[in-house]
């Protein structure tokens with residue numbers, strides 16, 4: 172059968188054969204290459220409609236938008252409008268071209284194939300060699316119709332080339348994963364060159380168009396992939412009048428990672444909006460979105476916040492560390508006795524456990540670790556969070572929707588009808604939420620929540636201040652954990668710390684005691700810190716403490732009773748960590764409670 176006949180035959184085929192699934196392994200790809208694939212002479216719009224990916228109205232809208240921008244492609248318009256994903260577009264393109272569509276995330280690339288092309292060439296031409304098939308080099312590209320590139324590669328590889336299709340984001344991630352990382356400066360130059368070329372041509376390159384162009388796609392992918400690799404919690408993009416900066420938040424501190432022309436910002440932000448399924452054309456209102464990105468470390472979820480600022484939009488991308496939900500108390504920094512005391516608290520079948528500390532003190536991580544202690548399938552665990560950031564297997568997680576008039580108090584009423592054993596309330600912000608939390612703890616539930624207070628003892632006085640009756644606090648409260656996160660010294664560059672007499676006196680440490688801090692090295696990006704550790708104080712309720720609360724005792728009385736009951740004050744615990752060399756005295760000063 173000739174290619175022409177195959178194409179005709181396929182046009183008569185039923186819808187079942189239209190869009191086939193993507194290829195994800197070398198074995199799949201071998202099979203796909205060895206069977207004839209029909210070329211579909213249908214438009215992308217028709218293919219996507221037939222497969223049920225979009226409806227006809229979406230295609231009509233997109234065609235209308237496309238007619239206003241003559242150079243744009245229908246598929247790109249649909250992706251930009253959030254109607255389809257890049258993955259769906261490229262899958263349909265594969266069918267249209269009769270070329271296998273490969274998802275590269277977990278593809279087992281053949282090392283011998285990878286070695287055939289030098290990495291500079293692979294990056295420059297944006298291809299990834301995947302495997303050898305009957306003497307041909309099979310490589311992934313996002314444009315198998317680019318015959319000039321393919322013939323240049325054939326010449327270089329000295330063998331026939333078989334091109335298969337991959338999406339630009341996927342390709343970028345896979346090239347970054349299989350070849351060592353390369354310099355962002357090169358990318359920025361490329362992006363800037365593209366921008367200038369666009370600015371000089373008649374059609375004043377719109378950011379939306381540039382967002383789909385290779386240099387911008389690569390730049391943004393690189394920024395995010397590097398962030399994931401470096402354990403970054405947030406990526407910040409900030410435009411000034413002439414220059415823009417990219418910063419990473421690592422272990423709680425912002426580190427500058429790149430500077431570039433402010434003129435590139437609109438295109439970079441448009442790219443972020445494509446990834447986050449946001450409205451690309453909206454630049455005057457704040458927007459929130461989410462990205463799920465395939466990385467060499469597995470899929471990573473990101474939360475995007477964009478707000479308009481004076482020099483254009485400002486972007487913050489929170490990278491959600493999925494291992495958070497898997498951590499145990501010991502992983503966070505609880506020592507043996509802390510862990511045992513915490514377990515003893517949690518072993519009660521009803522009561523209220525509060526975790527307290529400022530924003531960024533690791534409260535959520537600790538609460539999740541505590542929930543995991545119960546997550547055995549024996550208990551119905553329900554959470555009310557704002558928002559749900561980390562997904563936990565086996566737990567019913569719900570989000571408050573303040574905009575819809577469903578705040579914590581309202582959401583909790585629904586949760587109580589959901590037959591819970593254990594309830595996690597993201598935060599107690601008002602008296603009403605406090606009241607429901609206490610009522611739930613009184614009626615046979617174990618309730619976890621957080622409060623914005625400094626110390627464990629202060630949490631108790633705060634509950635009384637917002638109007639919770641002392642007898643209810645003493646009847647329900649099981650314990651309070653006050654927590655901070657201290658930055659760990661980088662063990663690669665740690666050296667003795669010079670400590671002034673004032674600091675020694677302030678913290679009550681001996682004149683000959685030795686402390687340590689990181690000096691800064693490549694391992695810690697010159698920060699001197701690497702990773703963080705929880706510093707905490709754990710107040711356990713005792714009969715004596717209950718009596719004090721009942722009698723409306725003062726802060727000092729509650730705190731000294733807690734110490735009598737076995738609590739190590741947070742500052743003392745931080746000092747022990749400093750004595751062990753884990754953290755610096757600067758960190759003790761930063762996290763201590765006066």
Ligand SMILES: [Zn+2]
Pocket residue numbers: 661662663664665689690691692693694695696697699700
């Ligand atoms: Zn270091």
